[in-house]
Amino acid sequence: MGRVSPDWTIRVGGSSAGPAPADRWVGVDDEGLIRACLEGRRDAFDGIVERHRRQVYQLCYRYVGNHEDAADLAQDTFIRAFKGLRGFKGQSSIATWLYRIAVNVCLNRLALKTPRPEPLLEDERADLHAVRPDAVLLREERAAEVRAAIQRLPRKQRATLILRVYHELPHEEIAAILGSSVGAAKANLFHALANLKKLLR
Amino acid sequence: MTHLTDREIVDQLDGALPAARAAHAVECARCRAKIEWFQESLARAKAVDIPEPSPLFWEHFSERVRKGVADAPEPRSSEWPWRQPAAWRWALACALVALFVGAGAWRLTRNAPDAATNVVAHSNRGGPTSADDRSSPDAAADDDRAWGLVQSLADDVEWSESVPDDLGVRPGWVERAALDLTDDERDELLRLLKAEAKRPGA
Numbered sequence: 001m002g003r004v005s006p007d008w009t010i011r012v013g014g015s016s017a018g019p020a021p022a023d024r025w026v027g028v029d030d031e032g033l034i035r036a037c038l039e040g041r042r043d044a045f046d047g048i049v050e051r052h053r054r055q056v057y058q059l060c061y062r063y064v065g066n067h068e069d070a071a072d073l074a075q076d077t078f079i080r081a082f083k084g085l086r087g088f089k090g091q092s093s094i095a096t097w098l099y100r101i102a103v104n105v106c107l108n109r110l111a112l113k114t115p116r117p118e119p120l121l122e123d124e125r126a127d128l129h130a131v132r133p134d135a136v137l138l139r140e141e142r143a144a145e146v147r148a149a150i151q152r153l154p155r156k157q158r159a160t161l162i163l164r165v166y167h168e169l170p171h172e173e174i175a176a177i178l179g180s181s182v183g184a185a186k187a188n189l190f191h192a193l194a195n196l197k198k199l200l201r
Numbered sequence: 202m203t204h205l206t207d208r209e210i211v212d213q214l215d216g217a218l219p220a221a222r223a224a225h226a227v228e229c230a231r232c233r234a235k236i237e238w239f240q241e242s243l244a245r246a247k248a249v250d251i252p253e254p255s256p257l258f259w260e261h262f263s264e265r266v267r268k269g270v271a272d273a274p275e276p277r278s279s280e281w282p283w284r285q286p287a288a289w290r291w292a293l294a295c296a297l298v299a300l301f302v303g304a305g306a307w308r309l310t311r312n313a314p315d316a317a318t319n320v321v322a323h324s325n326r327g328g329p330t331s332a333d334d335r336s337s338p339d340a341a342a343d344d345d346r347a348w349g350l351v352q353s354l355a356d357d358v359e360w361s362e363s364v365p366d367d368l369g370v371r372p373g374w375v376e377r378a379a380l381d382l383t384d385d386e387r388d389e390l391l392r393l394l395k396a397e398a399k400r401p402g403a
Binding site for chain 1: 243258265
C-alpha cells in the first residue's frame, strides 16, 4: 500500500515546520551573527537569541524568582541588545555583554516593582508531597528556600552571587558589569554568602 | 600572622589564595572555621537549580523577541557620538577650517602697521578723545609725555591740506619729528598743547 503524504504542514509555536529562522545561522559564530544584523539581516539575531536565551532567562529567573517576570525581563534584554548592537565592540564575549544588559534590566525593574513571590514555595510543595519520595521533596524544599533567600539579598550582592556562582564569570567581568572594582566585587560576594548563610539558618 | 581578610576568604574559595596565605588558612583554626562556614554557604547555593520551562516556552519566547526586534528601529550605537567615525571626520574638518582661519588672521596681524603708527592714524581722525578711550590699550601710551607730544603734533596736521602739497603723513614721520625737537621745544609744545586741551570745546 502506497504512503499518502498529507497536504498540510505541522506548525509548532506559530511557525511552519520548515527550518526555524535560527537554524539558518547554526554554523555562524557570534561575531558573524552581529555583523549580519548590522548589515540589515534582522533574522540573524534569531541565532543570537537561540544560543543565549537559556542563560539569560536563568539569570533573570534567579534574580526575580518567578517564570513570568523572568520571561519578560529576558525578552526585554534581547530587544535592548538588538537596539544597542552597534555599541558592542567585542571587548568581552557576547554572553557577558548580554549578562550586563540583563543585570541592568533586572536592577531597573526591581527599582520599579516588588518581585512576585516564588510560586514553588507553596503550591508546588503541596504537589510534591503527593507524588514524590521524601528525599526529592526535601531537596526541592531546600532549593526553594535558597532561591527565596537569594531574592532577599541586596541587589548588587544578589547580582554578584548569581554571576559568580551560577554563570561562573570571573570577578573582573562581574566588576565590569556592575561598574565597580574587582575588590568591591569580591566584597559583594563575601557579604552575599554571609547573608545567605544567615538567611538559611 | 594576621587573619584572612574578607577578600582573601573569597580568594580561598576560588582556590586563588597565594601559598603563604593558604598555609595560614590551614594552620589557623579561626580562619579555617570561617572558610568552612563560607564553603557551606557556597555549596548550598551551587546545589540549587531552577525549574526548566517547557520546550514550547522557548519557541514562544523566540517568537516574542522576533516580534520585538521587527518593531525596533535599526541597531544604533550606544557610544558617545564623537567615538563614531563620521563624527571624527566632521571634527577633523572643523579643526582644519579653524586652523586656516587662525593662520590667515595671524598673517594679517603680522603685516599690519605697528602700534605707534596706529596711534598716529587714530589721532589723524581728529575726533575728540572720549573717557572710554582711556581704558583702551592705547591709553597707556597716551599717558606717556612723548606720546602725548606725538599725538599733539599729529593733531595739527590737516589731511585735506597736506595732500595737495604732497605732505602726506607716512608711518614714522611724526615720531621722527618729535625726536628731532630740543628739550625746550618739547616743553613749549607741551605747554601749548595743554593750554589747548583746557580750552572749552577742545
